Amino acid sequence: MTSTEVRPVKTGRAGYLFVAGYTVLLLAFGVVPTGYAVYLAFTNDHGQFVGLGQFSRVAGDFRFGPAFAHIAVYLVMWLVLVIVLTVAVAILLRGLARRSVSALLRFLFYLPGALAGVASVLVWLFMLDPSVSPASSLLSALGQGSFEQVLAPGHLPVILVLIAFWTGAGGWIVVMYGALNNIPDDVLEAARVDGAGGWRTAWNIQLPMIRKWIVYMAILAFAGGTQLFVEPQLLQTASLQRISPTWSPNQLAYVLAFQHGDFNGAAAVSVFLLVLGLIAAALLVTRSGLFKVED
Known part of the structure; x- marks a missing residue:
């Protein structure tokens, strides 16, 4: 082989090596x-197949309906907020003339996501306590004069959405900003030449061209939203048990498994959540053509 010849790179084995670690973890966990x-969901304590018996039993539990109703209210609020605001902020950042300002803002938005779920809740417990919160005047203006009033059970969906948005929106803003950067500049320039303003450009060009990214975000945000556990669990403790310990389906599964020893029932609740997530993902994928290869 002469010095000018290039040895072909074998990428097949390298690719398998790169995904091997993730594959092992995916299988194990x-x-x-x-x-x-x-x-477990289809068997009883003795390993006997019981069909849908576990599902009908846990669905008849008086705590099952409220837990799923709570998570439904939370999901509606969370999905609307995260999709609308993250996309809107990403479009605004993409339109900033000074790239240094845009980069700084993206970094600041991403910072809260570096906190773990427990730390985020603790920060928000401090923020929601009128006696120590820097936003105490705002809480008072909203008629929330005490920590007990703020952590009323009816306020929990709003509080959880605020915590989730504070911790998770920054990462999605960065993702949406990256998707917007894939739009060719000449397409945006052509829109400006045709007289399209910022609103029409965003609505008619940018949003359609990042539609698949928005659907991808919606799928993951929905899946993550159904898995609420740490946040309501800590808020339940902070409220001195005023909030139900089975507020979310995951909390209900935890109580069934570790307080009642009913691992089969807990598994049935988990499978309910799995099926719910799969149905939502299937609807979004099929309706949006997420994996459709464009010519």
Whole structure:
């Protein structure tokens, strides 16, 4: 081989090597636990197949309906807020003339996401306590004069949405900003030449061209929203048990498994959540053509 010849790079084995670690973790902490949960959901304590018996039993539990109703209210608020505001902020950042300001703002938006869920709740407990919160005047103006009033059970969906948006929106803003950067500048320039303002450009060009990214965000935001556990669990403790310990389906599954020893019922609740997430993802994927290859 002469010095000018280039040896071909074998990428097949390298690709498998790169995904091997993730595949092992996915199997160990994703596929295997899911399969075991499905097995438990269709059997009883003695390993006997009971069909849909576990599902009908937990669905008849008086705590099942409220838990799923709570998560439904939360999901509607969370999805609307995260989709509308993150996309809007990303479009505004993309339109900033000074790139340095845009980069600084993206960094600041992303910072809260560096906090773990527990730390985020603790920060918000401080912010929601009128006696120590820097926003105490705002809380008072809203008629919330005490910590007990703020953590009233009816306020929990709003509080959880605020916590989730504060911690998760920054990452999605960065993702949406990256998607907007994939739009060719000549397309945007042509729109400006045709007289399209910022609103019409965003509505008719930018949003359609990042539609698949928005659907991708909606799927992951929905899946994450159904898994609420740490946040309501800590708020339930902070409220001195005024909030139900089975406020979310995951909390209900936890109570069934570790307080009542009903692992089969807890697995049935988990499978309910799994099916709910799969249905939502399937609807979004099929209606949006997320994986459709464009010519």
